[in-house]
Amino acid sequence: STREVDPLRILFCGSDDFSIASLRAVHHEHIARPDTIASIDVVCRPGKRTGRGLKQIREVPIKHAAQELELPVHKIDTFTGWTPPKVHDENINLIIAVSFGLFVPPRILNGAKYGGLNVHPSLLPDLRGAAPIHHALLRGDRKFGISVQTLHPKRFDHGVILAQTPYPGFDVTGSENFSAAELEANLAPIGGDMLVQTLRESLFVPPLQDLGWFQGDSSGVEFTHAPKITSGDKQVDWTTWSAEKILRYLRVLGSLW
Structure with a gap:
């Protein structure tokens, strides 16, 4: 890319297998091109107590993935009162949140020079919400897609779409018989690849270009919402x-x- 970009010091906020695929892809890029991705810190939520007497703690899956990649892990249940770590006395300059569940507040986004990015497994603005994969399958979809968007300072899934699967999406062989986990396993690496491509092309550096398939005023259009x-x-x-x-x-x- 011709855009001048500082080496990225990334704060990666994630939870599940879908986000782990993006983390692995970004980490792979970090190892291959440390001049472009200087560091990755991982944020996840604390484990939940489960089982009889709540004696067992079930950790968020990304914690183990981050430890396996030898990345620093920060466990938080709220951003209130929390400040991202400095890396060699430098500020984190890009937030990436993938199926994280907590809203990244403006204070954190504004503190990062390049704001924030999110990978979402749908052709936004369709299927905004926490469970797009479930809702796509419940709807009987046969075409699927990925969007990489900026993190909006006020609302989930209302960012600028920087990269997206061409409309109407791609076929996934066998998807008519898939569980949500099976479809997620198919889409997750594609999301990771799109995220890395977005980083390589510095699409997060202004002026931002909205590459979403739906251009225009969406206020009168009914898109399916995909809540938890x-x-x-x-x-x-x-x-x-x-x-x-x-x-x-x-x-x-x-x-x-």
Whole structure:
């Protein structure tokens, strides 16, 4: 890229396997090109107590991945009162949040020279929300895509789309029989590759270009929202649901009632 960019000191906020694929991709780039990615610090939420008597602590999966990659890990449950670490007396200059779950506040974003990035497994603005993979499968989608967007200072999934799968998306062989975890496993490495390409091309450096498939005012357009799955999503309407829909929901959600 012709854009002048400081070596990146990244704060990577993640949780699950989808985010681990992005972390691994960025780490691979860091090892291959330490002049462009100087450092990576990982932020995750503390483990949750589970089991009988809440004696066991279930750690967030990305913690182990980060330790395996020998990256520093910071566990936080809120950004309030927390300041990103300095790296060799230099500030973190790029935040990357992938399926993190906590909103990255303006104070943290403004403290990073290049703001923030997010990898989202849908063709935004369609399927904004915490569970796009589940909702795509529940809807019966056969085409899928990835978006890399900036982190919006006020709202989830309202950033500038810097990179995106060309509309209407790509086919994933066998997806009609996939669970959410299986589709996630297919999409995760594609997300990691797109994120690295975004970093290589310095697409996060202003002037930002919105490359989203949907251009124009979306206020009057109904896009599907993809909120976190709740027990209400698992409730079958026996009077209206087809057998096919019931089986699809069972496959994606694991259990119904």
